[in-house]
Amino acid sequence: MSPVLPPARPTLTWAGLVTGARWMVPLILPVSIFGLAVGAVAAQKGLTLVELSLMNALVYAGASQLVALGLWPEQWNGAALTAIALVTLTVNARLLLMSAAFRPWFGPANPVIAYGALLTLTDANYIAGQRYYAEGGRDLGMFIGAGLLLWVVWIVAPIPGYLAGRLIQDSRAFGVDLVMPIYFSAMVARLWQGRNDSLGWLVAGLVGLAVQRWQGGTVHVVVGSLAGMIVVALLTPATKEEAGR
Amino acid sequence: MIVDASLWTLLAILAMTAVTVFVRMFGFFLMGFMPVGPRLEAGFRSLPGAVAAATFTPLVVQDGPSALIAILVAVGMARAGRSDLLALCVALGLAIAIRQAGF
Secondary structure (H helix, E strand, O other), X not given: XXXXXXXXXXXXXXXXXXXXXXXXXXXXXXXXXXXXXXXXHHHHOOOOHHHXXXXXXXXXXXXXXXXXXXXXXXXXXXXXXXXXHHHHHHHHHHHHHHHHHOHHHHOOOXXXXXXXXXXXXXXXXXXXXXXXXXXXXXXXXXXXHHHHHHXXXXXXXXXXXXXXXXXXXXXXXXXXXXXXXXXXXXXXXXXXXXHHHHHHHHHHHHHHHHHHHHHOOOHHHHHHXXXXXXXXXXXXXXXXHHHOO | OOOOOOHHHHHHHHHHHHHHXXXXXXXXXXXXXXXXXXXHHHHHHHHHHHHHHHHHHHHHHHHOHHHHHHHHHHHHHHHOOOOHHHHHHHHHHXXXXXXXXXX
């Protein structure tokens, strides 16, 4: 039995920031298109440009913004405010699982840097970051650089959509709703590592579908992905010795 | 008119920000109290795919052939080593064509 080495303290370099930003270059266009859609919806819901930009800069979670804006009330009160917060929490609950997944990588780092980096957490730098980590990368700059580049895109891109108002009249005919699903699927396809993943992802899909049919809303994302993750964890040998390699 | 901001809207944006920052940090925080073994690490590694499956299966069932074919083409191209952007362009083009054809 070989001794277990303490985890290496991750670095944070300028080169890492540039690497992370480069990972996100193919995403600039799809994220911009998604941003245009959010800007257009915000215009329809009567937000001012300052309000929209503030939301993009502070919330920086496109799917939740789109869903929340879809439910944006005309008359505000405490209940409406709570409902918007709960909807945002539900759509973004997957970020909780994603942030947990960065413990092995960010754990040994300075907590201020680790938590600061997590402020930029989105689906995109989560997936890219996990791939980078799986390939042996440990530079925190990669994650932060990826997050910051898309953050800037996310602040800028919705503005023309807002100004054009109803620029995208029929978003379905132009496949705007499929941009994120297609891109996300292509990225995760590269993370597939064998039968365990196939089984886990199948379970996640079926549980997600069942819960969505039963509950509606967005909670199926959390329940389904947790179910898939548990299946993969249980199929994995508990110790390295058991795995026998 | 497009530069001012109402108090309620600001409050809503701040509430959305608070819950989002919370989920961004809390999972990482919690894991500080749990040892990460090979099982948990394998689970986390597979999580992106599980998120995709749980999110997109209902979408595909609801939306029909355009979404299904687009996602399958994108996955196939990614597995074949094509760039993510190329996979996106081809798959999205196909989906738009299918939808314009009336499906």
